Amino acid sequence: MHNHERIYVAGHRGLVGQALVRALARAGFTNLLTASRTDLDLTDQKQTREFLAHERPTYVFVAAARVGGIQANRTHPADFIRDNLLIQTNLIDAAYRTGVTKLLFLGSSCIYPKLATQPITEAALLTGPLEPTNEWYAIAKIAGIKMVEAYRDQFGMNGISLMPTNLYGPGDNFDLQNSHVLPALLRKFHEAKLAGAKEVVVWGSGAPRREFLHVDDLAEAALFLMQSYNERAFVNVGTGTDLTIRELATLISDVVGYQGTLRFDSSKPDGTPQKLLDVSRLHAMGWHARIPLREGIAATYDWYQREGYSTSM
Secondary structure, rough: OOOOOOOOOOOOOHHHHHHHHHHHHHHOOOOOOOOOOOOOOOOOOHHHHHHHHHHHOOOOEOOOOOOOHHHHHHHHHHHHHHHHHHHHHHHHHHHHHHOOOOOEEEEEHOOOOOOOOOOOHHHHHOOOOHHHHHHHHHHHHHHHHHHHHHHHHOOOOEEEEEEEOEOOOOOOOOOOOOOOHHHHHHHHHHHHHHOOOOOEEEOOOOOEOOOOEEEEHHHHHHHHHHHHOOOOOOOOOOOOOOEEHHHHHHHHHHHHHHOOOOEEEEEOOOOOEEOOOOOOHHHOOOOOOOHHHHHHHHHHHHHHHHHHHHHHH
């Protein structure tokens, strides 16, 4: 990749898209192409094809997606599978038809079976049933991986896929109805602190284990792989370490400075018991995550207080 080449970041206003734009700018890439939802509806095939045909990017990062936590997935399963299938299908096909040099597709670790052997290697894909609380999103992302592989096999398109673990960071969604666990907890503890609440209720038993990667680390990994990796096999991206939701809640409570107690509501779903990625393939290439979890949460909390709180109300 040369600094002057045209690079399209699809989904540039989302958590991952913002981080990709930051990473590309830090690396000196100045010819970045973005488009808001009001200017381009990626679920519309005609609009997507015409946009790429007119703008002619050399590289495309597919970070656009409909995302959300357990509650959002359970409430809107049709929206999740429909919108994600449309967005990624339109982008991958249009990239091929307009001669894009290379495309990077971002999946999700929820593609793996609910009871996959831990840590989860890339070979675990399609070896067992999915977690029911997010299977519609997962099925769409699996289709995206397979579409990239199919376009490589049939048309010779240079496309690669990354499977990031749970992400967090500045620009996250803090809406309590459809956010992921880390930003939801951060907001809950912040509001409990302000209100002087004696107790914060956390969904589930607190026993499930999760891995968390700062979104700026993901963006650096994506840029690294876009520049250096050209194989068919998709690549896990994570830290290689995890913790329980109870430990996460305790850590966030401490970072926020909340002084009350935690209560776990076991009547709410836990989701997958553990989801830890095997990142040995990525480590063998020479890339490792660099932002420690506590440091990343503290920075995210600073951002939330500075810029995110008003937008999440």
